[in-house]
Amino acid sequence: MKGRFAPSPTGYIHLGNVWIALLSYISTRQQKGTYVVRMEDIDLQRSKRELGEALLDDLEWLGFEWDEGPRIGGSESTYWQSERQDYYANVLECLALEKLIYPCFCNRTRLQSIASAPHIGEIIHRYDGKCRHLSKRDIDELYSMKEPSLRLAVDSCNLEFEDRWQGTQHIHLDGELDDYVLRRGDGMYAYNLAVVLDDIAMGITEIIRGDDLLDTTGQQLYLYKTLQQCYPHKHIEVPKYGHAPLLVDIDGHRLSKRQKSITIRELKAQQWSASRILGELAIVGGLIDGSRYTHREISLSDLIHLDLSVSGLRQKTIVIK
Numbered sequence: 001m002k003g004r005f006a007p008s009p010t011g012y013i014h015l016g017n018v019w020i021a022l023l024s025y026i027s028t029r030q031q032k033g034t035y036v037v038r039m040e041d042i043d044l045q046r047s048k049r050e051l052g053e054a055l056l057d058d059l060e061w062l063g064f065e066w067d068e069g070p071r072i073g074g075s076e077s078t079y080w081q082s083e084r085q086d087y088y089a090n091v092l093e094c095l096a097l098e099k100l101i102y103p104c105f106c107n108r109t110r111l112q113s114i115a116s117a118p119h120i121g122e123i124i125h126r127y128d129g130k131c132r133h134l135s136k137r138d139i140d141e142l143y144s145m146k147e148p149s150l151r152l153a154v155d156s157c158n159l160e161f162e163d164r165w166q167g168t169q170h171i172h173l174d175g176e177l178d179d180y181v182l183r184r185g186d187g188m189y190a191y192n193l194a195v196v197l198d199d200i201a202m203g204i205t206e207i208i209r210g211d212d213l214l215d216t217t218g219q220q221l222y223l224y225k226t227l228q229q230c231y232p233h234k235h236i237e238v239p240k241y242g243h244a245p246l247l248v249d250i251d252g253h254r255l256s257k258r259q260k261s262i263t264i265r266e267l268k269a270q271q272w273s274a275s276r277i278l279g280e281l282a283i284v285g286g287l288i289d290g291s292r293y294t295h296r297e298i299s300l301s302d303l304i305h306l307d308l309s310v311s312g313l314r315q316k317t318i319v320i321k
């Protein structure tokens with residue numbers, strides 16, 4: 001099997017990120033699998049190379065050892081998404097030839113007016129299918145005025161998957177309403193596209209990530225199905241999923257990169273050792289009984305023996321004090 005940790009280098013790595021890295025690492029090592037680290041720096045405005053390098057330094061300092069990824073290489077020529085754009089472009093060309101995607105010229109104002117009231121910060125992905133039915137003539141004319149985004153033409157369907165901690169998930173996708181963007185008008189590739197294409201290219205068979213991404217899984221599963229249609233001679237393996245509860249602060253807020261105090265850099269500056277950080281995480285996450293560890297320092301090599309089927313991982317959030 002192959003597991004992975006796929007952080008976005010938009011800030012210094014913090015406890016919330018390490019929690020996910022820890023779970024994916026333990027799971028992969030327990031299955032004697034290959035552990036991949038991939039830098040999801042596809043958002044070129046928010047990601048920074050230096051932050052990616054700092055993130056790798058911090059992971060190394062914590063004791064993580066990856067079998068494929070930045071600094072050590074592997075079967076892929078690069079593990080930085082910002083350097084993988086030709087690959088994404090080629091796949092989009094194939095999807096376009098099969099008429100599985102279409103250009104969308106709608107502007108932001110129009111999209112906002114048709115979106116069903118989203119929660120703050122939620123990605124708007126409901127669409128009304130307007131550009132799915134444009135004539136060739138309209139498309140040619142619109143192209144001369146504006147670079148379109150590219151949307152996946154979704155067929156209404158029901159999807160299902162078994163999540164390691166969240167149980168069976170049932171998803172319904174509606175054609176047109178759920179036609180989602182794979183490449184923005186400004187040329188930026190969407191997370192859903194890059195993540196699926198890279199997991200396929202890197203042969204990832206198990207995805208462990210935060211449960212804030214649970215809602216994106218339906219769109220990603222649909223993309224696996226579509227890609228299989230586009231490349232019928234290739235066997236595209238759909239990975240197993242485990243969406244783990246996020247760490248939140250005592251006010252219930254998700255740990256964010258803006259809270260400097262919980263970055264690994266800051267904890268290190270306060271003389272926390274790597275095994276103390278990992279030990280505390282394993283205790284708050286319910287992987288071990290804290291009362292048995294008075295010193296609360298546990299190294300990564302000891303942590304890989306822990307049982308990941310504990311019931312605490314089925315809850316929504318884990319409070320960190």
Ligand code: GLU
Pocket residue numbers: 006007008040195208209210213
């Ligand atoms: N890059 C994403 C993040 O840092 C994770 C993507 C994934 O695991 O699918 O939130």
